[in-house]
Amino acid sequence: MIFGFFKKKEEVQEEEPDLEPVRFLGALNGKDANLAANARLADAGLVPAKDLITDAMARRADTLRIEPKGPQAVVTILIDGIAYPSGKLAKAEALAVTQMLKLLAGLDTKQRKVAQSGGIKAEFDSKPYQLMVVVTPLPEAERLTVRIVDLSIKLENPSDLGMSEDLRKKLREITSLKGLLLAVGPPGSGTTTTLYAVLRGTDAYLSSIFTIGDTGGRNLFNITPFETNPGDSLSTTLDRVVRVEANVILIDPIKDAETAKVAISKHEDVMILSEFPAKDAAAGLVQLIEWTGDPKTVAAAFKGIISQKLLRLLCADCKQAYRPNKEFLKKAGLPAEATTLYRKPQATQDPNYEPCRTCGDVGYLGRVAMFELLEPSEEMQQLILKKPDAAAIRAQMKKEKMLTLLQDGLRLVAEGKTALEELQRVFKAPEK
Ligand SMILES: [Zn+2]
Known part of the structure; x- marks a missing residue:
């Protein structure tokens, strides 16, 4: 259930125009993902990665974090800088999502012991986004951080910043x-x-x-x-x-x-x-x-x-x-x-x-x-x-x-x- 956050439990059955899921439009570094050559990974990781990012975007999150913790991984999102727990993933699923987002960001999926960062062009709710993907190796698995940048929001002028x-x-x-x-x-x-x-x-x-x-x-x-x-x-x-x-x-x-x-x-x-x-x-x-x-x-x-x-x-x-x-x-x-x-x-x-x-x-x-x-x-x-x-x-x-x-x-x-x-x-x- 992706959009349940906005609804009270009893309302979930109501008709609601669902938002289209996020569209991934290529890596910022130009190394576009070859999904055909990575079919097994795409099978396991693409849908959950899309769901997690779409859910985070629908909740206006600026960051999505997946952190390994024992046999599971903890999902946290940040809305306006405040952390909200956002469920748990099985270790295998967290791995598939992390590897999938690395692939989409043009990073090296074979390398899991060094820190890597890259970006993905994306579109959601007819607005352009950039997803900045950072993976950090920890002893048990990689930690994934995705910064979600809404490119339609512009803080350009002093008045936009709320300056007196x-x-x-x-x-x-x-x-x-x-x-x-x-x-x-x-x-x-x-x-x-x-x-x-x-x-x-x-x-x-x-x-x-x-x-x-x-x-x-x-x-x-x-x-x-x-x-x-x-x-x-x-x-x-x-x-x-x-x-x-x-x-x-x-x-x-x-x-x-x-x-x-x-x-x-x-x-x-x-x-x-x-x-x-x-x-x-x-x-x-x-x-x-x-x-x-x-x-x-x-x-x-x-x-x-x-x-x-x-x-x-x-x-x-x-x-x-x-x-x-x-x-x-x-x-x-x-x-x-x-x-x-x-x-x-x-x-x-x-x-x-x-x-x-x-x-x-x-x-x-x-x-x-x-x-x-x-x-x-x-x-x-x-x-x-x-x-x-x-x-x-x-x-x-x-x-x-x-x-x-x-x-x-x-x-x-x-x-x-x-x-x-x-x-x-x-x-x-x-x-x-
Ligand atoms: Zn309100």
Whole structure:
């Protein structure tokens, strides 16, 4: 039963226009599967693989995971980043599904002892998808992770990300300067998406914008991917871009002290956008000081460090309004004008309760980001010279009322985009 998730048990018999199962349209690496030569595998694996992926897509999952556990394999799906158990498979079936998806992704099915990754083009519900397949060898069997990317969803502009008008304006001002604008966050928090959104938010008619490195297949209006010469160092390439009068350059994520030093050395010539993983903006600044070993240059070079965390958006079809009392608003740090807040439907014994079909009765649909922005105020620059720790930087941000994650998150609560419970959950969730 593939679509049972959307229905109460007694409704399953009802007539319902069933969705067509997913269609696999070939491997991203061009090595298309030869099903005739792998007939036994296709017999055993194709239908269950299709069922699992279709079910995950119908439930709007962003990830499907099959993990070996003793004589069985555990299936988990992630919807908006939250894990939901999704049944178990017999070991042989899990193996067939894993091998089948490897074959479809153009991977080596004979190899089961090394990590492999690839992608499958797919179509579901008349929408284009990419399935990013990763297999990791574990002692007992391979673990399969399929990231399901809905290509029809575009998070391209700062407004798509839920950025406030204030923050958008500030970022636009920053990108008209020379120096460094960095996006940092925990892995998977969407910093790359944010950087591209910032890039799209800059005025392409006034600025000359280039990218160096991998744009991940993004279509960038008015932004030129810069042709790099094989063998050229990052420093040489940056000099060449600066010579063609670039205003803004997006470079690949900063990985180490060496690339950090190169990026920061060009701060008087151009605005450089980049990213690296860090817990938050303050931790990012500490990392930058450590990499470059040069607090003075960091203080002069960085024009902003933006960080973010993702929150689930309340489902517009089933969110419930409630009136919080004034005392509660004050305690939560919400403005007194926020007289109506929203939350997901509360648990009910009502026999007539109908689960929401839009979000699969999860109460949330899609995600939005809350941001913080660390700015190089005079006091902050003075502090940097003393090689501060992250806590001292955070305290200074607070003192100067720079935008914090919590403050931006509360804005999203006040706007009814998310629930206070969700904000609390994200702040309580352990860092991965
Ligand atoms: Zn809903």
